[in-house]
Amino acid sequence: MIPEEDQPAPWLRGYGGIEADIRQLREFADRLAAEVESNYAPHLSYIADDMSAQVPNPCDAFIELVTFLHAHHETQQATTDMVYAVRGATGHLAAAADRVATQYADSDAFSAARAVDVQRALADPGAVLPGGRTPMLTDPTGPESQRPVVLP
Template sequence: MIPEEDRPASWLRGYGGIEADIRRLREFADKLQAEVERNYAPHLSYIAEDMKAPVPNPADAFIELVNFLRAHHETQQATADMVWGVRDTTGHLAVAASTVANSYTQSDAFSSARVADVERALANPAAATPRGPSPVLRDPTSPETGPMSGPVVLP
């Protein structure tokens, strides 16, 4: 017996299945891939340049500023990772949708497609190759030396 909290919502109980139109799935895959390639990926270089703008090291004695810039850097790096991840993950979703559409093009889509096939397509790590890592941003509070940096000595 399945516990009540693990059962589907009451309005979903007894529903037999979900129908999908494979032609529409193919259309979705193509449009999603085109959207990523034409309208998302080309802008990533501009975002990277903006995020790499040098920030001078803070004064060591101003510990609040040092802590703020450290937190800002961590947040900015996490944001860059997410923005670049969206490109690869969306591309992966488009390739998975395309894989499922190709598998069922010649069949009766309303009776042949299985959830396991969709899950297998989404789980395939080779479905979409990542196109490069997100930029690594310089931490203005790090002890690295360079044109706009000098070691920050924390009290």
């Protein structure tokens, strides 16, 4: 009998099981990791350079510009965080697929693999590709800004 956690959703129970080819899972993991490392990660430094372009520190009397530049900085930082997070999340998926493929490489995966093993692999925070840190951008309107104030 199949344990309840490995059963499909109740509305899918009549459709049968999901079959996975472990060799293809291994190939998927390898290709996904290679794609991230060779075609995504090398471009992150260019994005960081573009996002960290120097912006003048506005005069506090021009409150609309100060507010705009502060909102612009927050949006830039959030965008940079997301762009860098894609690498980690995609690497995490590749590492989890690799872990499941390795675990079931020498077994009959159609009968041995369990849904809980896949869930554990995806939940493992250590299953990631090595990556860089998200750069912290400088707020031109903040107190740490060392640039001179531009008067209107």
